[in-house]
Amino acid sequence: MHVPCIRRFVRIACWLGSTWALTQALSAQTTPWMDTSLSPDQRASLLVAQMTLDEKIGMVHGVDGPYIGNVSGNTRLGIPALHLQNGPAGVGDGAMNVTALPAPIALAASWDTGLARQYGAVMGAEAHGKGVHVLLGPMMNLARVPQGGRSFECFGEDPFLSAAIAGADVRGIQSEGVIATAKHFVGNEQETDRSTESSDVDERTLQEIYCAPFRASIHSGLGAVMGSFNQINGNYVCQSPLLKGVLKQQWGFDGFVMSDWGASFSPNAAAINGLDMEMALGTRFGTPLKTAIQTGIVPLSQLDNMVHRILAAMFRFGIFDNPTSGNLASDVTSAAHTQFAHDAAAQAIVLLKNTGSLLPLNTASIHSIAIIGSAASVNVLSVGGGSAQVYLPYYNLPYDAITNRAGPSITTSYSVGDGGHIAEAVQLAQQSDIAIVCVGEQTGEGTDRSSLSLPGDQDALISAVAAANPRTIVVMYVGAGTLMPWASQVPAALAAWYPGQENGNALASVLFGDVNPSGKLPVTFPANATQVPANTIAQFPGTNGHVSYSEKLQVGYRWYDASNASPQFPFGHGLSYTTFTYSNLAISAVNPSGQVTIGLDVQNFGNRNGAEVVQLYLGFPPGAGEPPRQLKAFRKVPVSSGGSTHVSFTLIWEDLACWDPIAHQWVVPPGTFQVMVGASSRDIRLAGSFAISSPPPPSGVANIALHQPITVSSILGANSPGSAAVDGDPTTQWSSLSGGQQSMAVDLGAVRALARVRLGWGSNYASSYQILSSIDATHWTNLYSTTTGPGGLEDILVNESGRFVQISATQGFNSQGYSLQELEVYSPEPALSIATSGTNTVLIRWPLYLTGFGLQQNSDLNSLSWTSITQTPTVIVGMNEVVMPVSQNSSKFYRLK
Numbered sequence: 001m002h003v004p005c006i007r008r009f010v011r012i013a014c015w016l017g018s019t020w021a022l023t024q025a026l027s028a029q030t031t032p033w034m035d036t037s038l039s040p041d042q043r044a045s046l047l048v049a050q051m052t053l054d055e056k057i058g059m060v061h062g063v064d065g066p067y068i069g070n071v072s073g074n075t076r077l078g079i080p081a082l083h084l085q086n087g088p089a090g091v092g093d094g095a096m097n098v099t100a101l102p103a104p105i106a107l108a109a110s111w112d113t114g115l116a117r118q119y120g121a122v123m124g125a126e127a128h129g130k131g132v133h134v135l136l137g138p139m140m141n142l143a144r145v146p147q148g149g150r151s152f153e154c155f156g157e158d159p160f161l162s163a164a165i166a167g168a169d170v171r172g173i174q175s176e177g178v179i180a181t182a183k184h185f186v187g188n189e190q191e192t193d194r195s196t197e198s199s200d201v202d203e204r205t206l207q208e209i210y211c212a213p214f215r216a217s218i219h220s221g222l223g224a225v226m227g228s229f230n231q232i233n234g235n236y237v238c239q240s241p242l243l244k245g246v247l248k249q250q251w252g253f254d255g256f257v258m259s260d261w262g263a264s265f266s267p268n269a270a271a272i273n274g275l276d277m278e279m280a281l282g283t284r285f286g287t288p289l290k291t292a293i294q295t296g297i298v299p300l301s302q303l304d305n306m307v308h309r310i311l312a313a314m315f316r317f318g319i320f321d322n323p324t325s326g327n328l329a330s331d332v333t334s335a336a337h338t339q340f341a342h343d344a345a346a347q348a349i350v351l352l353k354n355t356g357s358l359l360p361l362n363t364a365s366i367h368s369i370a371i372i373g374s375a376a377s378v379n380v381l382s383v384g385g386g387s388a389q390v391y392l393p394y395y396n397l398p399y400d401a402i403t404n405r406a407g408p409s410i411t412t413s414y415s416v417g418d419g420g421h422i423a424e425a426v427q428l429a430q431q432s433d434i435a436i437v438c439v440g441e442q443t444g445e446g447t448d449r450s451s452l453s454l455p456g457d458q459d460a461l462i463s464a465v466a467a468a469n470p471r472t473i474v475v476m477y478v479g480a481g482t483l484m485p486w487a488s489q490v491p492a493a494l495a496a497w498y499p500g501q502e503n504g505n506a507l508a509s510v511l512f513g514d515v516n517p518s519g520k521l522p523v524t525f526p527a528n529a530t531q532v533p534a535n536t537i538a539q540f541p542g543t544n545g546h547v548s549y550s551e552k553l554q555v556g557y558r559w560y561d562a563s564n565a566s567p568q569f570p571f572g573h574g575l576s577y578t579t580f581t582y583s584n585l586a587i588s589a590v591n592p593s594g595q596v597t598i599g600l601d602v603q604n605f606g607n608r609n610g611a612e613v614v615q616l617y618l619g620f621p622p623g624a625g626e627p628p629r630q631l632k633a634f635r636k637v638p639v640s641s642g643g644s645t646h647v648s649f650t651l652i653w654e655d656l657a658c659w660d661p662i663a664h665q666w667v668v669p670p671g672t673f674q675v676m677v678g679a680s681s682r683d684i685r686l687a688g689s690f691a692i693s694s695p696p697p698p699s700g701v702a703n704i705a706l707h708q709p710i711t712v713s714s715i716l717g718a719n720s721p722g723s724a725a726v727d728g729d730p731t732t733q734w735s736s737l738s739g740g741q742q743s744m745a746v747d748l749g750a751v752r753a754l755a756r757v758r759l760g761w762g763s764n765y766a767s768s769y770q771i772l773s774s775i776d777a778t779h780w781t782n783l784y785s786t787t788t789g790p791g792g793l794e795d796i797l798v799n800e801s802g803r804f805v806q807i808s809a810t811q812g813f814n815s816q817g818y819s820l821q822e823l824e825v826y827s828p829e830p831a832l833s834i835a836t837s838g839t840n841t842v843l844i845r846w847p848l849y850l851t852g853f854g855l856q857q858n859s860d861l862n863s864l865s866w867t868s869i870t871q872t873p874t875v876i877v878g879m880n881e882v883v884m885p886v887s888q889n890s891s892k893f894y895r896l897k
Helices: 019-026 040-048 053-059 104-110 113-129 159-174 203-210 212-219 242-250 267-273 287-294 300-316 335-348 398-406 422-430 458-468 500-511 557-563 722-726
Strands: 069-071 082-086 134-136 179-185 198-200 224-227 256-259 350-354 368-372 411-415 434-440 472-477 492-495 546-548 580-587 596-604 610-619 630-639 644-651 658-660 665-667 671-680 683-692 710-712 742-761 766-774 781-786 793-812 819-826 833-838 841-847 855-858 874-876 879-885 893-896
Touching: 040 300, 053 287, 053 300, 104 113, 104 159, 104 335, 113 134, 113 159, 113 335, 159 179, 159 203, 159 212, 159 630, 179 212, 179 242, 203 212, 203 658, 256 300, 267 287, 267 300, 287 300, 335 500, 368 398, 368 422, 368 458, 398 411, 398 434, 398 500, 411 422, 422 434, 422 458, 434 458, 458 472, 580 610, 580 671, 580 683, 596 610, 596 630, 596 671, 596 683, 610 644, 630 644, 710 722, 722 742, 722 819, 742 766, 742 781, 781 793, 793 819
Parallel strands: 082 134, 134 179, 179 224, 198 546, 224 256, 368 411, 368 434, 434 472, 472 492
Antiparallel strands: 069 082, 350 492, 580 596, 596 644, 610 630, 610 671, 658 665, 671 683, 710 742, 742 793, 742 819, 766 781, 766 793, 833 841, 841 879, 855 893, 874 879
């Protein structure tokens, strides 16, 4: 049963602009959509208006062509063909003359968002040089099960880490004029039965865990999303209302959604629910969709919106204005890219254990090294398999690289070891000062791992070599958590993942101390095969076509913490050749908007320069129903030997919020939050807390200023335009020419309710400024003003409506111009929610922060006779709740007054 209407009061204003006149004026031109002074949305609208039905249909599906995905061009209207190519770890699908970067799981192990942006930029530059317009990556499904065959393509088991790395990767790709594609939305955490299985996951878990990387990527200005093969709760994702309801409406996604190649869906349901493009051909979005349009089953306006989204993205990323001249045969490699591949692989290596400081190797005291294992020479594991596989320009063998780095004074020898050669390896180990055993497993798309153990006799090889030589080092080439039954038998072990083309060189640089390891685990390594969150057949690989995500929020380390289980190596773990200490934890009070600042000092007491990943975990109030701890911030900081550095984190209200599946929104629970800062999820060095008695008001999570037209009073130069403040990329910024009176204003496109303005200042921030709104860009209302702005991230609550939001600065902390990295604007969430709670009752909820408001009801929307409900609400997790009786044949309207 549904209540017909919920009455909500918001301030509404109307604005009539000059869009019609502008369109009419431009229509006299031959191709008005090529006017670069117009916004991408304006240009797309002009172009769609000139297209025939067949031309529109031609834009929403693929055709055969040289790339893995191809959309036909339109010579009549000057629309270029669109080229799509796989690329989570470099330009894939067999393309040669490219750089094979470390696998995405290795990038995640770096815990370095700056490195992730560079990683994306290298891929974007090479894709652009190959004539690629849309790079099919990054993949941002989670490593829910370590058996997952494509775990190496993702960014680990944690939604926050994955979101941070994914967002930076997207920003890097798109900085080169290439559209990034977040895949595979959503619930595609396994390969087994991926084309048919239903991932059955509750709403809260979906929002808090599996949606997080996609949401962060949209916040970063993402251009495209790929819908996954699987079903979600019994409905194929590519025809699911999640596409329109969550991606586009709740998160404000303004790009386009494509299907995975050959994914199942009904053309009518898919088009209506938000799928914009079918790949790879037009089986359903060709003639079947055209027929549905012609017969009125699918509105023409829906097709127009689909085409508009694709064209707007093409305009936004320069595909019309800055066409690439490259093709798949172009050589896009460079010395700089090779060096980056090496540096990224080295930063990704995780030092799991180092008993007795065996590492780094001391060339002055070592005379011989035995290098053992097929992965060291005859069967190197450099890249993952499937669509993410990147062509290797050369084979950089660990054996060769270790030999070269060791130098002529050290003798190196090799034995394949595994596959029936254990005795030979043992003999070699006995004769050598050091034994290095390289082991691993090749995984890839299409199949999941049958076991968490190393395949073949590699475990036996390690145990035998360790018994023969007490100075044995194990190097693991894996894509996910792997069993290590021999861990206590060896003094040193490293996870090298799939390191790309610089495999051996990166490993040698860490083994010999040229690089101080700083990688941290993005996944948990279990102690045994049953010590995993999804430990029943129903959870993995599923039964009767359904995969139960019954572990809910207890994914990865969250399950280990809740179960009090001790893994082999915990999430976030990773050692260094130096020693870091933490001190001076300071926690601010929570401000009205929900911001809290946490600071600490990190000291390097060792004799080597190094980098530490400082990890901040929160424990939510007991009533919130959250796991014991969850990652909410991290930062990789370099610290010189004997030096120290101050680390500061600013948490915002979203970091403190839980998803309420009844209100269908994020809410901040009241109570005490535990702050835990350390070097891993199980190595907490500092602890404190902060309390929230009056939860901050939530808002929508869609940044309605993203990609909107912006005007500024001045710019410092061509590299710091106003648009840089609304591009989702905090590494770009608007910089004014000078200080004093300067302003910027964003056009939201329509009058919107305004709840929150978020400013991300650069180093030159305004200490005195105002935030104003207007419905017509002429008459302005002051929303906020300050003369003591602190800079950094400022999250400011407002309560007004407007189409235009202006930042007007009058004084900075110095005499230079202002620099604003991001201007974000958010509308409020609906205040009142309602859901069926029984046969003849409904549950009405509204946020606890709305003090002074009372619930009223009316049976006639046109009547002024509203009746106050005197029932005292129940308070649960930051929400007021009232259960009200209803009958089948009557209407009730509710409002907050």
